[in-house]
Amino acid sequence: MPNRRLLDSVLRAIILILVSVASTDAADSEWRAGVSQTVITPKGAYWMGGYASRKKPSEGTDLNLRAKALALQGKGGTRLVIVTLDLLVVTPKMADAVLTGAKKRYGLEPANVLLNCSHTHCGPELRLYRETLHNIPQPYMVKMRDYVDWLNGRLLDLIGDALRDLKPARLSASQSTAGFAINRRNNKGAELDERYAAGALIGPVDHHVPVLRVADSTDKMLAIVFGYACHNTTMGFFKTSGDYAGYAQKFLEEANPGAVAMFVMGAGGDQNPHPRRKEEHLALHGRALADAVGRALAGKQVEVGDRLRVARTDAHLEFQPHADRATLERQVKSKNQYERWKATYVLGQLNAGRTPITSYDLPVQAARFGNQILLVAIGGETVVDYSLRFKQVFGRGDDNSGKAAGPMLWFAGYSTDVSFYLPSLRVLKEGGYEGGGHMVYTKFSGPFTEAVEERTFAAIRTVVGEVLK
Ligand SMILES: [Zn+2]
Incomplete structure (x- = not known):
């Protein structure tokens, strides 16, 4: 498509115009915000997800899993409910149940709801088709089905609770960095240890920590929403835990009583925390992330204008045969x-005469908060290249500097539908687990075709263009 550069230039020019008028629209905020949260740890022992090697049920709780909802309403009544989940995945069935219910009960379109999971590997398996893949014993399958049904209903109630809690609010943006995510494809085995010791790790990473502070009219903090691009795979034990993201949320809530801390998973499909596999690493990384958020909150706050725009579309992806x-x-x-x-x-x-699935519609959504935050959230276990490209195309390439030069660009993966890894063209061509090897654990045919990145990015351009109007 020859007009892509032109389109990017136009979108970037719109962003720059927005920046120039950014300071004029924050005076009398008409933002309204409401929060709610609930524990979603399954009762008793259950079958865990995340590692194919799990051969027995869960054993106790390190940290309870939580679901949290932040309802935001901008000037003119546009709403966005952000739901963050200490869970491995959001399945299409879960998203369908919640989004259909949210439309029926609260009049919210799919673009008005953002479901994001932390991808903790120390929580329940939720993908019902994995029964035969992992030989999950019947009683635990029955339990999993019941849990998923209960969860869907609970999430709908949670959204309703946040909407009922709407009250005048002020929003501000800030950002920071945290360095514990490493590129797990480029640093493996003995090389990882050597390079880590030498401070010479390689491969793309995104250490950006975007922060949205939500306070009531008296400046009492209601919610702290923050992002990071890294697998929640510090531990692989049999205890329930939100992993490093669970700890970061816990530390932030302890430091800011009354505020709900919400972790939004970024494009961490090929990123792992390091070091890992010792229980002390949970708090180590949780503390590092909470400290990064704390630094952002203690630093300059950019007030967010009360115009909210949302958009959603699908990226039409195809699998190789x-x-x-x-x-x-x-x-x-x-x-x-x-x-x-x-x-x-x-x-x-x-x-059985059925045609195996050959294509897939991946949810892609965007939200613009005033002229200060541009958020894109997409499905899949999104690799870091998407986030870096998004910032390169729509920003000034300085998001890791800590200085807000334009609207803060916020990229979330793991949203609405986490059915597979979403490789970039680079990762697809390199192959390996995230490139296509993981497809053996899914019901989809081959790896994606080479159009995967362009199709996804075209959808990103569409929703960004829509919210910048
Ligand atoms: Zn993963």
Whole structure:
């Protein structure tokens, strides 16, 4: 598409115009905000998600899992409800249940709701199709189904609670950085330890910590929303925990009584915390992130104008075809249980005369808060390249500097539908787990086609163009 550069230039020019008038619209804020939160830890022992190696149910709780909702209403009544979840994934079924319910009960369109999960690996498995993949015992499958049903209803109530709590508010933006996320594809094994010791880790990262402060009319803090691009995989134990993000939220709430701290997962698909695997690392990284947010809150606050715009679309993605029948028939006898499972599934579909899924609509949404924050949230286990490209195209490339030069650009992955890794073209071509290897754990055919990044980015341009109008 030859007009892409022109389109980007136009969108960037609009951003610069917004910046020049940014200071004039914050005087008499008509923002209204409401918050709610609830514990969503399953009762008793349950089957955990996140690691294929889990062979037994959960054993106790390190930190309760929470769901939190922040309802925002801008001048003129446009609303956005941000729901953050200490959970591994948001499944399409969950999103469908919550978004359909939110429309029916509260008149919210899908663009008015943002569902984001922290991707903690120390919480429940929620993907019902994984029953046969992981050989999950029946009683735990029954429990998982009941939990998902309960959760959907609870999240709808949570949104209603936040909406009922709407009251005059003021919003401000600030930002910081935290350095514990590492590129896990580029630093592995002994090399990781050597490079870490030498301070010479390689590969793209996004250490940006965007912060949205929400206070009532007396400046009492109601909510602290903050983002970071890193897997919540500090631990792989059998205790329930929100991992580093759970700790960061806990520390921030302890330091700011009465405020609800909400973690928004960024494009951390190829990012891991480091070091990890010792319980003390949970608080170590949680503290590092909470401190980064604390520095942002203690620093210059940019008041956010009360104009709210939201938009949503889908990126139409395509999968490469599945293996041919001869290969599949060989794979059903594979020593690798996951390859066996996948081949059996695809053959079953073919034998039943069904066409395996060849394309997928990935949710992509944007929100503009005054002229001060431009937020894009997309589905999938989004790799960091998307966030970096978004900031390069729409910003001035200085988001890691701590200085707000334009509207703060905020990129969230893991939103609304987390069914697979979303590789960039670079990661797809490199291959490996996030590039396409992980597809063996899903019901989708091959890796994505090479159009994956451009299709996604075209959808990002569409929603950004919409909220900048
Ligand atoms: Zn993951």
